Amino acid sequence: MKCSDIEKQLELFIPKGLAQTDKKENTGLIVGRSDKNVSTIIVAYRIDQETIDYAVSAQADMIISYEPIIEEPILTIGSTNYQGRLLLQLLRHDIACYATGSSFDKCKGGSADWLASRLELSGVYITEPQASYAGMEDTVCQSGKGRIGYYKKKKSLEELTDMICNLFSLEGINAYISKRDDGLTFSDVAVVVWADEKSIDAAMERGVQLIVTCGVSSKEAMKACSEHRAVLELPGETAAHIFETCVEQYLSEVLSSSIEILTIPMQRKSRFLKCRKE
Numbered sequence: 001m002k003c004s005d006i007e008k009q010l011e012l013f014i015p016k017g018l019a020q021t022d023k024k025e026n027t028g029l030i031v032g033r034s035d036k037n038v039s040t041i042i043v044a045y046r047i048d049q050e051t052i053d054y055a056v057s058a059q060a061d062m063i064i065s066y067e068p069i070i071e072e073p074i075l076t077i078g079s080t081n082y083q084g085r086l087l088l089q090l091l092r093h094d095i096a097c098y099a100t101g102s103s104f105d106k107c108k109g110g111s112a113d114w115l116a117s118r119l120e121l122s123g124v125y126i127t128e129p130q131a132s133y134a135g136m137e138d139t140v141c142q143s144g145k146g147r148i149g150y151y152k153k154k155k156s157l158e159e160l161t162d163m164i165c166n167l168f169s170l171e172g173i174n175a176y177i178s179k180r181d182d183g184l185t186f187s188d189v190a191v192v193v194w195a196d197e198k199s200i201d202a203a204m205e206r207g208v209q210l211i212v213t214c215g216v217s218s219k220e221a222m223k224a225c226s227e228h229r230a231v232l233e234l235p236g237e238t239a240a241h242i243f244e245t246c247v248e249q250y251l252s253e254v255l256s257s258s259i260e261i262l263t264i265p266m267q268r269k270s271r272f273l274k275c276r277k278e
Helices: 003-013 049-057 082-092 111-118 157-168 197-205 218-226 237-254
Strands: 028-031 040-044 062-065 096-099 122-129 144-156 174-176 185-191 210-213 230-233 260-263 274-276
Touching (some): 003 028, 003 062, 003 096, 003 237, 028 082, 040 049, 040 237, 049 062, 049 082, 111 122, 111 144, 144 157, 144 197, 157 185, 157 210, 157 230, 174 218, 197 218, 218 230, 237 260
Parallel strands (some): 040 062, 040 260, 062 096, 174 274, 185 210
Antiparallel strands (some): 028 096, 122 144, 144 185, 174 230
16 A cells, blocks of 8 residues: 555544644654555554664554644754754665644644543533634534533532543543632533643633543643643643554554554553642
């Protein structure tokens, strides 16, 4: 199968047009040739030395990652810096690299949908709808940053924490809640994989009581607490687990059975619960 065929399948699932245009994300095929024959694919959240070592040992032809191997313009590729050494190895072993970027967080069936599904939320809808391509703004949009859903029976912070820890085999997660809100139970929940000021404000405007995320600044979390909201922050590795699980499953369904799809085996890191209060 050609690399271009795999690109087309990825575009159907994770449209590049969903990436953050304000940050000029580098998505799509970043290293390699579209006409390259591919028989083994590595799915990895980021491309580092461990990823490349595994790809070389597996004789992989292509790496599909969330984070792009090249984010900013570069003037030279050489062995004098870490990024240059990675790129030289990819070129030497003829390994193509494709990156999805934040498009994966917004697409239908991506990280936000996956996490909302695993949390068993009802009535899920998109917080910040976004068209995949210019000209689609007036169509029914099934993509966008963040999801909001609800529990028919309210849950305590402890119940939700236990549910998430069991789901991802974690020892604990970060919980942000004001002292005066101890004992609150929650119905409306927002899922934002990477929470920023805009996404938190959008969730609060819709009356959400709890925000679940894989990354948030203390400033934004405390701002939510001051508005009588709570924030649960999962370890960043959770986002990597979601990406690798979803993309591997999708490719296994749409590509020929002759294509081998691999993820890097790694021991999950345990995290301890840190309950931060205002």
